[in-house]
Amino acid sequence: MAGILETPYGTRDFLPQEAAAKRAIEMRLAKLFAEFGYEEVVTPTMEFLETLTVSDRALEPNLFKMFDLQNRTLALHHEMTTPIARLAVSRLKDSPLPLKLSYNTSVFRFRQNQPGRQCEFYQSGVELLGVSNAFADAEIIALAANGLKISGLKDFMICLGQVEFANGLMEQNNLPPDVQSKIKSAIERHDIVGLEKIVDALSLDKTAASSLKKIPKLHGGIEILETARALAENEKSQRALDNLAEIYALAKTYGVADKIAFDLGIIRDFEYYTGMVFEAYAPNVGYSLAGGGRYDHMLKDFGLACPATGFALGIERILTACERQGISNDARAKDIYLSYAEGNVDAAIKKALELRTAGKIVELALFSQTKDAAEKSRTAKGYAELIYLE
Amino acid sequence: MNDFITIALPKGKLFGLSTELFAKVGWTAEGLHEKSRKLVITNDAAKLKFIITKTADVPTYVEYGAADIGIIGKDVILESGKDVYELLDLGFGKCHLMMAVPKDKKRARLEDYAHTRVATKFPRIAEKFFAERGMQMEYIKLNGSIELGPIIGLSESIVDIVETGTTLRENNLEEFVHICDATARLIANRVSYRLKFDRINSLVSELEKFL
Numbered sequence: 001m002a003g004i005l006e007t008p009y010g011t012r013d014f015l016p017q018e019a020a021a022k023r024a025i026e027m028r029l030a031k032l033f034a035e036f037g038y039e040e041v042v043t044p045t046m047e048f049l050e051t052l053t054v055s056d057r058a059l060e061p062n063l064f065k066m067f068d069l070q071n072r073t074l075a076l077h078h079e080m081t082t083p084i085a086r087l088a089v090s091r092l093k094d095s096p097l098p099l100k101l102s103y104n105t106s107v108f109r110f111r112q113n114q115p116g117r118q119c120e121f122y123q124s125g126v127e128l129l130g131v132s133n134a135f136a137d138a139e140i141i142a143l144a145a146n147g148l149k150i151s152g153l154k155d156f157m158i159c160l161g162q163v164e165f166a167n168g169l170m171e172q173n174n175l176p177p178d179v180q181s182k183i184k185s186a187i188e189r190h191d192i193v194g195l196e197k198i199v200d201a202l203s204l205d206k207t208a209a210s211s212l213k214k215i216p217k218l219h220g221g222i223e224i225l226e227t228a229r230a231l232a233e234n235e236k237s238q239r240a241l242d243n244l245a246e247i248y249a250l251a252k253t254y255g256v257a258d259k260i261a262f263d264l265g266i267i268r269d270f271e272y273y274t275g276m277v278f279e280a281y282a283p284n285v286g287y288s289l290a291g292g293g294r295y296d297h298m299l300k301d302f303g304l305a306c307p308a309t310g311f312a313l314g315i316e317r318i319l320t321a322c323e324r325q326g327i328s329n330d331a332r333a334k335d336i337y338l339s340y341a342e343g344n345v346d347a348a349i350k351k352a353l354e355l356r357t358a359g360k361i362v363e364l365a366l367f368s369q370t371k372d373a374a375e376k377s378r379t380a381k382g383y384a385e386l387i388y389l390e
Numbered sequence: 391m392n393d394f395i396t397i398a399l400p401k402g403k404l405f406g407l408s409t410e411l412f413a414k415v416g417w418t419a420e421g422l423h424e425k426s427r428k429l430v431i432t433n434d435a436a437k438l439k440f441i442i443t444k445t446a447d448v449p450t451y452v453e454y455g456a457a458d459i460g461i462i463g464k465d466v467i468l469e470s471g472k473d474v475y476e477l478l479d480l481g482f483g484k485c486h487l488m489m490a491v492p493k494d495k496k497r498a499r500l501e502d503y504a505h506t507r508v509a510t511k512f513p514r515i516a517e518k519f520f521a522e523r524g525m526q527m528e529y530i531k532l533n534g535s536i537e538l539g540p541i542i543g544l545s546e547s548i549v550d551i552v553e554t555g556t557t558l559r560e561n562n563l564e565e566f567v568h569i570c571d572a573t574a575r576l577i578a579n580r581v582s583y584r585l586k587f588d589r590i591n592s593l594v595s596e597l598e599k600f601l
């Protein structure tokens with residue numbers, strides 16, 4: 001029977017030590033989100049395909065799909081923003097705004113070779129619905145930065161962008177929609193060679209062409225916003241830069257400004273994001289650990305216009321980054337292995353209860369043992385201390 | 391070690407041209423040559439590490455961030471499907487991807503080749519090209535001497551890269567459709583590009599002067 005011991009492509013087991021590290025981070029994140037007033041929600045693992053693809057039909061090939069009894073197509077959720085938007089528009093529509101929700105779950109994306117994760121991977125994150133100001137975005141950035149900090153990471157960077165900067169620059173040059181989406185796609189992939197070819201083919205004046213080509217290279221500290229300002233003399237781009245400056249000022253008060261850099265070439269999935277966007281990186285890990293941003297149009301696709309912002313942290317990727325930075329998240333405290341000579345079962349149960357009440361982690365032997373055998377068991381199982389009842 | 395920049399260079403024809411170009415801007419290391427037995431060649435003073443890999447592996451090293459930057463042909467990037475940043479067109483290593491067929495059995499139109507067998511080292515690019523034209527093909531992945539396919543009766547056509555066209559002519563093949571042009575590119579990992587932006591961006595500006 002080949003195959004019965006394998007797991008399907010794109011899935012993995014977490015062994016006790018890995019599961020403990022994962023749980024430790026998830027618990028700290030859950031506590032942090034709760035402290036900021038975000039309430040946890042749980043949604044079904046599967047949804048109707050139409051629900052998940054409401055904003056972007058092109059997602060469909062990357063979803064895991066199946067049929068229900070009426071032959072309707074179901075899909076495993078690929079992220080949590082869409083299910084939470086559905087929830088906000090339907091069952092939570094009468095809740096007072098802003099709505100602050102958090103989640104921790106696995107999500108599923110069918111793709112070959114996703115660096116640092118499988119097809120099923122874990123995300124913790126938040127969504128803030130109902131407020132469109134910079135304060136809301138700053139709270140999201142502060143939460144993301146604190147989330148990475150309490151995960152144990154010392155060295156990481158959050159890069160902030162604003163999709164309206166590039167949009168404004170393209171509108172200023174009256175570029176037709178198909179050219180705009182080609183340019184955005186090149187910026188998103190950071191295909192600077194491709195971007196230059198597209199721009200060179202558009203008979204633009206020299207200054208306009210060079211401004212467009214510079215977008216993916218606008219990376220740096222707060223001073224980069226002034227460099228960007230000089231490139232885009234239109235209201236939309238200027239407002240985008242004002243928005244970033246405002247978010248940054250608030251992030252300073254939150255005490256996370258030292259982790260922030262700006263990068264106007266980050267536009268992430270542009271079908272979806274409408275304002276501030278960000279990604280988080282750590283040295284020696286070649287992919288982003290977290291990402292998010294403002295998505296003011298998405299809830300409209302469900303029938304209720306409502307501004308929204310949020311992010312997701314990739315748990316496996318954070319675990320990898322912690323490991324590369326030499327940070328252990330193994331929270332298992334194996335305190336006491338409790339064993340006993342024949343006839344002491346009742347005393348042992350009582351002793352174990354007593355120790356557990358005192359907060360110790362105790363494994364109680366299920367058979368009587370000699371003291372030597374008990375010591376061997378303690379070592380094999382990795383407990384710090386042996387208590388043996390003679 | 392984090393302040394080092396790791397550069398992945400491909401073995402083969404791009405290697406010499408790449409090291410020559412890098413040397414012009416002072417990015418080099420003692421003992422950096424293709425026949426080096428060392429797998430990692432370090433220049434401690436300049437904080438550079440070079441790794442020499444098989445051509446098809448360069449995008450993989452860069453996507454995972456094992457190398458911060460690399461030099462590789464556009465054809466290899468397209469075929470790999472890897473998510474890497476493309477910073478600069480280096481201009482050398484010029485070639486193009488095309489579909490070629492035996493001269494004496496040439497069919498009239500591209501559509502006449504639907505459902506036939508195509509031998510290629512680039513199945514991903516080939517599949518994308520034909521799929522965009524609504525054509526289903528039978529792809530036969532080969533790792534070298536692609537021209538042999540039609541000669542020996544393994545396939546009706548090939549999709550391959552061509553520089554001068556000499557090999558095609560020698561094997562009685564004729565270019566049938568041009569697919570895309572390719573040159574060597576400077577690529578970067580998305581995280582390295584941000585965390586080591588100053589060094590990578592000034593490298594790009596320096597290199598631009600020599601192109």
